[in-house]
Amino acid sequence: MVARVVDLRSDTVTKPSDAMRAAMAAADVDDDVLGADPTAQRFEAEMAALTGKEAALFVPSGTMANLICVLVHCDVRGSEVLLGDNSHIHVYENGGISTIGGVHPRTVANNPDGTMDLDKIVAAIRHKDGALYYPTTRLICLENTQANCGGKCLSAEYTDKVGEIAKSHGLKLHIDGARIFNASVALGVPVHRLVKAADSVSVCLSKGLGAPVGSVIVGSKAFIDKAKIVRKTLGGGMRQVGILCAAAYVAVRDTVGKLADDHRRAKALAEGLKKIKQFSVDLTSVETNMVFFDIVDSRISPDTLCQVLEKRNVLAMPASSKSVRFVLHYQISDSDVQYALTCVEKAVEEVLTGGYKVEHLANGTTKNYYGH
Numbered sequence: 216m217v218a219r220v221v222d223l224r225s226d227t228v229t230k231p232s233d234a235m236r237a238a239m240a241a242a243d244v245d246d247d248v249l250g251a252d253p254t255a256q257r258f259e260a261e262m263a264a265l266t267g268k269e270a271a272l273f274v275p276s277g278t279m280a281n282l283i284c285v286l287v288h289c290d291v292r293g294s295e296v297l298l299g300d301n302s303h304i305h306v307y308e309n310g311g312i313s314t315i316g317g318v319h320p321r322t323v324a325n326n327p328d329g330t331m332d333l334d335k336i337v338a339a340i341r342h343k344d345g346a347l348y349y350p351t352t353r354l355i356c357l358e359n360t361q362a363n364c365g366g367k368c369l370s371a372e373y374t375d376k377v378g379e380i381a382k383s384h385g386l387k388l389h390i391d392g393a394r395i396f397n398a399s400v401a402l403g404v405p406v407h408r409l410v411k412a413a414d415s416v417s418v419c420l421s422k423g424l425g426a427p428v429g430s431v432i433v434g435s436k437a438f439i440d441k442a443k444i445v446r447k448t449l450g451g452g453m454r455q456v457g458i459l460c461a462a463a464y465v466a467v468r469d470t471v472g473k474l475a476d477d478h479r480r481a482k483a484l485a486e487g488l489k490k491i492k493q494f495s496v497d498l499t500s501v502e503t504n505m506v507f508f509d510i511v512d513s514r515i516s517p518d519t520l521c522q523v524l525e526k527r528n529v530l531a532m533p534a535s536s537k538s539v540r541f542v543l544h545y546q547i548s549d550s551d552v553q554y555a556l557t558c559v560e561k562a563v564e565e566v567l568t569g570g571y572k573v574e575h576l577a578n579g580t581t582k583n584y585y586g587h
């Protein structure tokens with residue numbers, strides 16, 4: 216018998232479905248660097264249509280997707296980008312926009328709902344008068360859903376307003392839409408509407424959609440032509456990439472309709488956690504597939520809780536020195552949620568009574584690693 220594992224570390228942990236593997240096996244492929252892979256072309260056309268943009272480009276990861284977009288928009292030395300202080304690009308991408316791209320980041324505070332105040336965005340835009348000493352603002356980045364704020368959705372109206380600010384100041388707007396399909400499902404607004412104001416969008420295929428590998432960038436045809444060159448420069452040009460696009464195609468086809476279940480299960484999980492008196496859970500903060508909760512009993516650290524849970528094959532990651540994050544995805548069932556809750560209750564008891572031993576962490580998956 217295979218032991219039950221409930222893996223709530225991230226929505227990146229899903230294994231490809233049988234349908235994805237079958238599609239990969241059957242994919243018609245050719246050299247995509249030569250622009251000849253038919254499966255990649257079909258997938259990119261589909262993603263461009265879904266997002267309402269002219270063109271799309273498959274890339275190896277979300278990190279590379281964001282980096283390429285920033286580099287294309289900020290191709291002049293001394294460029295500055297405005298982005299959330301809690302954004303993935305700023306916090307979790309090795310500062311690649313600076314170290315590789317030479318682009319200067321200027322952060323604006325993220326509110327708990329994932330937005331940045333419009334007046335703060337405007338105030339952060341550099342004045343042309345200071346061009347002798349200021350960097351030049353060229354780009355604003357939004358993140359939808361905003362992961363570190365708990366998977367919060369940015370509305371189409373908010374995004375449009377940021378788009379208007381960008382336009383009126385001659386700036387571009389990029390959306391890190393790693394989980395834009397989650398936002399679309401939660402808000403009941405099509406993806407193309409949510410990203411209407413954006414000049415570029417990156418979408419993760421390997422998060423909630425469940426593809427094994429990849430992200431896609433969308434934008435105008437001229438933008439994607441430039442992105443293709445930067446992708447090659449960064450080593451992201453891949454050959455028979457249709458193998459991966461075939462899986463991604465199935466992911467988009469089969470999984471978008473299941474995201475609402477992930478969101479419902481995230482709520483159920485949060486409601487269960489709220490009943491545990493050592494935790495503080497804000498139910499209204501659960502908008503999509505992520506649950507962040509605080510541990511209010513100082514005898515329980517997030518690291519210890521996650522380690523004790525790991526012994527019961529429930530995997531999660533600490534989100535800070537006092538909080539833990541659970542992420543739902545299509546391989547987590549209703550009964551997994553109930554099982555996880557039971558394990559959490561037992562783990563809390565075990566920690567409080569000192570009855571736990573963290574001797575051997577079988578696979579070392581529970582790390583003190585705040586992010587993703």
Ligand SMILES: *Cc1c(COP(=O)(O)O)cnc(C)c1O
Nearest residue numbers: 276277278279303358362391393
């Ligand atoms: C995961 C993630 C990325 C990066 O994607 P990788 O494929 O892990 O490089 C970018 N932005 C957000 C908001 C993410 O959650």
